[in-house]
Amino acid sequence: MDHSPSFVYLSYHGDDADFALALASQMKNRGARLWMDRLDIPPHADWNPSISDALSRCSSMLVVVSPQIVGSPYMRYELGELVRRNLPVLPLLVKPVTDADWPKEIKTQSVDFRSWRDERIFAAQLDRLIRAMQQHTGFADAFGDPPAEELQYLNDLIARVETRRGVAVNLTRQEGERSRIRPNPFAGGFTHMPYRFNLLRSNIGPSTRLADRDKRLLRGIEDAVEQLPRFVMVGEPGSGKTTTLRRLVLRDAWARKAGNTGAPLPIFRYLPRWKHEQSIIEFIMEDWPLSTDVITLIAAGEGRLYLDGLSEMGGEGPYHAGQLRDWFRSLDAPLYVTITSRVADYSGDMMLDLPIVMIEPMRDISIRELASDYLGEKAEPFLNQVLLQQRWQRHYKQGLYNLSPNPFLLTALMLVYERSPKGTLPYNNGVLFQEMVRALWEREGETEPPIWVEYEEMEKSLARLALAMLDNDMPVDVPVNWAIKQVGQSILLTLAHNASILEIRAETSNGASQHAPGSDEGGGQLRFYHQLMQEYFAAVGLRIEGFESRLPKPAFNSQVGRTATKWDQAIMALCGIADDPSAMVTQIAEVDPFLAASCISTRIIITDKVRRSVEDRLVEHLMEGDMDVKKAAAKALAEIGDRPAVQGLFRVYGRAETATRRIIVQTVQDIHNPAAVTSLLDQLYNPNPEVRRAVARALGVIGDPSAINSLRDSLHDSSQDVRLAAAIALGRIADPQAVPWLRMAMRDPEKDVTLAVVRALGQIGNRAALEALMVAFRNIDYDVHWQAVSVVRDLIDNSVDRDGHRAAVAALSTTLNDKKWYVRHNAARLLGKSGDAEATQYLLPLLQDSDADVRLAAIWATGALNQQMAVPGLLDNLADEAPAIRAMAAWALGQIGSIDAKAALVDSMNDHDEVREGYRVSDAAAMAMDKISRDEVLGVVARQLKRPS
Structure with missing residues (x-):
């Protein structure tokens, strides 16, 4: 930023940020000394002082005028400051404003940018604006020479990346409207989400069921960038992949803009814009604005390539993924590259033979923190609905609990909660998304856009779009022109985009984006903001048009039983919003009772008669069908998981042949409905150890503490497999009452059981469990000892308060006199890792230990703890x-x-x-x-x- 006395301050409302960013980047690149918060306040700078400083030093102002200016204290304050100093203000009209609402501080003559999304009109009006400014004595001095080409590129790139709407931004709107200083648009929003990242073990697909040993927690995405020159970042839809990628782009762009030529120049590309006939080199070079050769730049490591949307290329995906793999093995391959993909789609031909970093769902503590920031004193009642006070509540809250770790969906849930008259959230996904969409639409309506579409019309129009996307097997992103033909009017798409229901990317391969359709002739790509939202609108379409023609007879295969169809999720959502769910489930069951079971599992309210009817059909298939059908029937009964369904499974088990029994046993262990606990407990004493093992595992999956007394008996079962399953189950339930029984179970003659007991104690993790773990820590069997080391290390790493660290220190201090050197050595290392200064006093004697490895560990630990009392010994x-x-x-x-x-x-x-x-x-x-x-x-x-x- 040029800090000469003459510069123009750009005042705008957050809802008009897309226009303000486009205008500011263009004007800067044409030599205007224009100040805009998002383009001139670097990351980590103090926001409020930077705003106040710029406002006090500017020589003139451009103000973006729209209806939002009426209720915006910070815009009124900024205008008032300029008027008080008698400085010129030039209005830019982006939306119609009545005479009554026009700010009295400024003249009515303005530059008309109401059709700014049309590129030709925008360019013409920008020329007019610049001429007017250059002829005005109050603005003419704010122009100089255009910046260097790289700075122009960076201005444009930062503006494009900042052009990003989301529910989190909408939720901060009320706070901003009360503030005299314009709010930081990303404070507490997606940019600062408490994301967690795991590096996956080599040669393992992210869709695999991962154990803890398969992944390593990173300190943050910056840790991944430092360690991995090239990697793929995967996550669920709405988990923050693109947000994180854009944050990295901004980080590099601001570093270069600040003059750090050692930082790589960021190059951002949106992969779904890659045309079939283009090579990867042609795609990367498309619209490249600098004289430097971009391929040479990234091959030399002077540029960092960011590729967004690997999984969103539709049918072109495997073909282009193959080109990427070939390029990464070639001599002109990029040295640094980060790529994003949805986790479910990153497999087979789509994998790129690169390290994988997975965005983990937010943990409960992060959800609590974010909700508290947004909802204040209302947060606790909200959290009581979306978080589990006990693990066994998972079944009853599974919809809300499964949605809340996703940043986009969590913020949407908070919006629904804020607007609920009773402060309640529905547990059924169909109803939940119905309320979510209505809340988003009503919130957009409160901005009083000049053209509005009523909710019912919007819902029907987007339902047609969602149905057409499924009917035509369209990819996640579809052309805007095609979408307009389905809904009939482009303004509806614009409104849905502004409401965070749709996301429209009218962009070229380099990510240039105007993020909304300007006219019926506009190009670009469109998608629903989340896959579950598309499924909801498809359900609305099925309610209007009928679902019968889209309900095929079930097909089966040996791997998964019933084969899923593209209509499954929409039909399940439809049952949630149907006027008579019982009648609908009955209709579905006549064709596909397996899908009917999935519908029942979504917590819809149906009659017992219908539920029993579906279960009876499934029991019949389990008894009489071929093996693929039996597998599907058993899975469906387990999915329903109530007492009669479980009893039906075991009733068939009692008279079935070996193969069917094996299917039932494999299925039982995945039951997760607490209503099945009583029936399962009866089977813990089944004469068949395979059944007892499966039941113990299922009880652990459910997590109901009422099962722990029976599982205590299973710790002494004659079968090693049953004892192992019982230990694992008690760990998953994580009830402190189980600690004494697990402590005794460490004497089990089978090492696998002992190791499982140690892990279970770690999952409980209280002081009593830590004390019991020290028995394993001192075990003469090194494998048992090392398992205890690993568990205690994880407890230290994951402890969120000092009490947790102190408990670990107190427990470890009891092992420092052990005769085994490796016990003393690992205890010293863990004490150093604890970060608790009080651990230093326990380490001092070990500085003179007879074993050199122990001395080395103790010295490292005292250095890590950084306490002066260790200096004499050192x-x-x-x-x-x-x-x-x-x-x-x-x-x-x-x-x-x-x-x-x-x-x-x-x-x-x-x-x-x-x-x-x-x-x-x-x-x-x-x-x-x-x-x-x-x-x-x-x-x-x-x-x-x-x-x-």
Whole structure:
């Protein structure tokens, strides 16, 4: 930003950000010294002071006029400041405003940008605006030479990436309207979502059921970028993939804009715009604005390539994925590239042979934090509905609980909750999305757009679009022109986009976006904001047109039983919004009782008679069908999962042949309905150990604490497999009452059972469980010991408060006198990892341990804990006979930053014994001295700054 006295302040409402960003980037690139918050406040800068500073120093103002200006205190305040200073203000009209609402502070003559989404009109009006400014004495001085081509590129890129609407932004609108300072549009929104990222183990697909050992938690997406030059980022729809990718683009763009030429230049491409006839090189080079060759740039590592939407290319996906794989193996391959894909679609021919980073669903603590930020004192009643106070509530709350870890859907849920007269949320997905769509539409209506479409008309129109997309096997993204033909009017698509029901990307391959259709002739791509929203509108369409012609007879295969169809989810949502769900389920069951069972599992309200009728049909198929049909029938009964359905499974089991029994046993273990607990408990004493094992596993999946007494008996079952399943189940239930029984079960003669018991204690994780884990920690069997180490490490990593760390420290301190060196060694390492300063006192004796590995671990731990009380012992370690210990002691003293250690470290700088090839004790001492010296200087500076002038 040019900080000369003459610059123009751009004032706009958040709802008009798309226009403001397009205008500001164009004007900047034509030499205007124009200030706009989103293009001139770098990330991590203080927002409010930056706004106030720019407002106080500007020489003139452009104000974007729309109906939103009427109720916007911050826009009125900004206008008032300029009027008070008698500075010129030029209005830009983007939406019609009545004379009564026109701000009295500014003249009525304005530049008309109401049709700005038409590129030709926008360009013509921009020329008119610039001429008017250059002829006005109050604006003429705010023009200079156009910036360099790279800065022009970055201005344009930042504007495109910032052009991003979402429910989170809409939810902050009310707070912004009360503020005199314009709100930070991303404070608490998607940009700052508490995302968690896992790096997946090599050669494993993300759609695989992953164990903890298959993934490693990263500190953040920046950690992935630092460690992995090239990777694919996968996640569920709405989990934040594109948001995260764009955040990385912004990070690199701002670094380059600030003059950091060492930062790679970001290149952003939207893969669904890749044409079939284009090579990957042609696609990347398309519309490239700089004179530098982009392929050479990214191959040399001077640019970082960001590719969004791998899974959204429709039928072209496998073909283009193959081209990408070939390119990544070639000599001109990009050195740095990040690609996004939906997790369910990243498999087979779509995989790129690159490391995979998965966005994890938000944890309960993150959901709680976000809800508290948005809802304040209303958050707790909301959280009581969407979070599980007990795991066994999962079945009853599964719709809400499964949606809430998704950032987009969580913010939409909060919007529905805010608008509910009774403050309640429906548990059925069909009704939930019905209310969600209505809330989004009504909220958009409150902005008083000049042209409006009533809810009922919008719902019918988008239902036609969703049905047509399914009927024609269209990909997730469809052409805007095609969509207009389905709904009949482009304005409806624009309104649905503004309401976050649709997302419209009118963009080229480089991501240039106007994000809404300008006319019937406009191009671009359109999609529903979330797949579940498309399924809801398809359900509305089926309610209008009828579903019978789209309900095929079920087909089966040996892998999954019944084969899913493209209409399944829409029909299930339809049952949720039907006037008579019982009649609808009856109709479905006559053709496909397996799908009827799935409909019942969505928590719709139907009569017992209909439910029994569906279950009877399924039992009949389980008894008489072929193996694929039996597999589907068993799975459907388990999906319903109530007491009669489970009893039906076991009734067939009692008289079935071996193959059918095996199917039933495999199915039982996936039951998750708490209503089945009583029937399952009866089967824990079944004479067949396979049944007992499956039942124990199912009880763990359900998580109802009422099962723990029976599972306690199963810990002593004659079958090893049953004991193992019982231990796993008690861990999943995670009730502290089970700790004494699990502690006794650590004596099990089978190691696999003992290891499962250790993991179960870790899942419970309270003080009593930690004390019990120390028994395993001191176990003579190294595998058992190491399992306990792993569990305690996870407890420390995942603890969110100091009490959790203190409990771990107290438990570990009891093991430091153990005779086994590896017990003392790993306890020391974990104490250092705890971050609890009180652990230092327990480590001091180990600094002089008889075992060198233990001494090394204790030295590292004291350095990590950074406490002065360790300095005398560490000084003694500088004289240890082992070079590795002397070097580690020097490092630890540097971490602590003790001035008292400087003399001894100076002596160690003459210690040239090698620790490993190319690294000596003197090197460690020199680095420690350097750190201590730098810390001293910073301390002096800090003290000087605190002195009064």
